[in-house]
Amino acid sequence: MDNDVSTTPRALATEAVHAGREDLAALGLHAPPLDLSTTYPSYDTRAEAARIDEFAGTGARPDGPPVYARLDNPTTARFEDALARLEGTESAVAFASGMAALTAVLLVRASLGLRHVVAVRPLYGCSDHLLTAGLLGTEVTWTDPAGVAEAIRPDTGLVMVETPANPTLAEVDIEALAHSCGSVPLLVDNTFATPVLQQPVRHGARIVLHSATKYLGGHGDVLGGVVACDEEFARALRQVRFATGGVLHPLAGYLLLRGLSTLPVRVRAASATAAELVRRLSADPRVARVHYPRIGGAMIAFEVYGDPHAVTAGVRLITPAVSLGSVDTLIQHPASISHRIVAEGDRRAAGVSEQLLRMSVGLEDVEDLWRDLTQALSAPSGRSARPAVDGSPVPRPAVR
Numbered sequence: 001m002d003n004d005v006s007t008t009p010r011a012l013a014t015e016a017v018h019a020g021r022e023d024l025a026a027l028g029l030h031a032p033p034l035d036l037s038t039t040y041p042s043y044d045t046r047a048e049a050a051r052i053d054e055f056a057g058t059g060a061r062p063d064g065p066p067v068y069a070r071l072d073n074p075t076t077a078r079f080e081d082a083l084a085r086l087e088g089t090e091s092a093v094a095f096a097s098g099m100a101a102l103t104a105v106l107l108v109r110a111s112l113g114l115r116h117v118v119a120v121r122p123l124y125g126c127s128d129h130l131l132t133a134g135l136l137g138t139e140v141t142w143t144d145p146a147g148v149a150e151a152i153r154p155d156t157g158l159v160m161v162e163t164p165a166n167p168t169l170a171e172v173d174i175e176a177l178a179h180s181c182g183s184v185p186l187l188v189d190n191t192f193a194t195p196v197l198q199q200p201v202r203h204g205a206r207i208v209l210h211s212a213t214k215y216l217g218g219h220g221d222v223l224g225g226v227v228a229c230d231e232e233f234a235r236a237l238r239q240v241r242f243a244t245g246g247v248l249h250p251l252a253g254y255l256l257l258r259g260l261s262t263l264p265v266r267v268r269a270a271s272a273t274a275a276e277l278v279r280r281l282s283a284d285p286r287v288a289r290v291h292y293p294r295i296g297g298a299m300i301a302f303e304v305y306g307d308p309h310a311v312t313a314g315v316r317l318i319t320p321a322v323s324l325g326s327v328d329t330l331i332q333h334p335a336s337i338s339h340r341i342v343a344e345g346d347r348r349a350a351g352v353s354e355q356l357l358r359m360s361v362g363l364e365d366v367e368d369l370w371r372d373l374t375q376a377l378s379a380p381s382g383r384s385a386r387p388a389v390d391g392s393p394v395p396r397p398a399v400r
């Protein structure tokens with residue numbers, strides 16, 4: 001048996017708390033340092049010029065001080081290294097948001113003249129919009145997974161899919177899809193599954209996208225995006241990030257690294273609660289259909305017979321809000337919010353009906369969540385959208 005700690009691969013839960021922190025003990029630190037510098041002093045201008053030339057030519061992370069915060073940041077770099085380790089990729093490049101990350105991927109490919117994208121619906125509403133509107137000069141062909149091979153053209157730069165998809169939780173066989181892509185890079189948005197449930201690169205994807213705002217951060221207090229990929233693609237992404245400026249703030253990098261350390265326990269605990277809620281919702285006569293992915297996870301989608309707006313207005317413990325992946329439970333109506341910007345016909349065709357609700361299950365007790373959900377499902381239409389504040393206080397439930 002190999003007991004050498006330096007060669008034995010570590011489990012994901014171990015990487016989650018140690019990756020990106022390997023040098024801390026030697027630095028005499030326990031928590032990672034937070035470097036908020038926007039610029040870095042240098043008395044050697046020739047060395048700075050050489051570092052800038054090197055970065056402009058290669059996109060490799062600068063050696064030593066990064067010159068300026070748009071090139072690199074040591075705190076953010078820790079988060080990037082840790083996420084790359086969790087996704088099983090050589091590198092990762094962080095951005096100001098998931099949309100900034102997707103933009104950079106599209107610009108890298110378009111700058112090579114590869115302006116055509118093949119994509120599978122549904123995608124998150126703004127990702128769909130970015131492609132459909134051609135805001136970056138790209139052109140999209142929407143198809144189902146079976147149609148991908150046929151949709152690929154000589155100028156196709158990317159195939160894009162989400163699995164499980166936002167908001168329907170539809171799943172795609174990544175391995176089969178990667179096969180259909182041939183030499184065209186396959187991008188998988190892994191925001192919903194996280195590397196805890198699925199590592200797309202191990203199934204043939206070349207690029208993994210995250211809205212880090214969601215599970216990676218995990219507490220609803222940090223906006224960010226990240227692309228995990230090989231170092232060659234990461235170099236091109238760093239050059240685009242430098243030129244376009246969509247960098248992640250170092251405090252966000254700090255919070256995201258901190259978030260990663262509890263990612264496996266958060267995802268597993270919330271997924272267990274979600275699976276129980278799915279069981280109860282599936283047996284509920286007020287619910288027409290429940291969507292839950294085979295790989296599991298903490299996201300649930302369900303269609304109600306009644307008014308979905310009454311359900312979001314009726315919750316009291318659960319927060320009626322867009323976004324997902326936080327420690328607390330959120331519910332939203334995709335046709336009104338996350339997918340509002342997608343044309344109604346396209347939305348419906350992708351399975352995003354007016355009756356559909358999407359719930360991000362958090363870490364609360366399952367009985368408390370069920371009690372809130374079941375009373376909200378019975379809420380009459382037109383019920384007050386907000387709990388009472390002044391005058392008639394909302395009674396505080398006793399803590400069990």
Ligand code: MET
Nearest residue numbers: 124166322323324337338
């Ligand atoms: C601005 S709406 C969407 C935020 C987030 N991507 C979600 O799907 O909830």
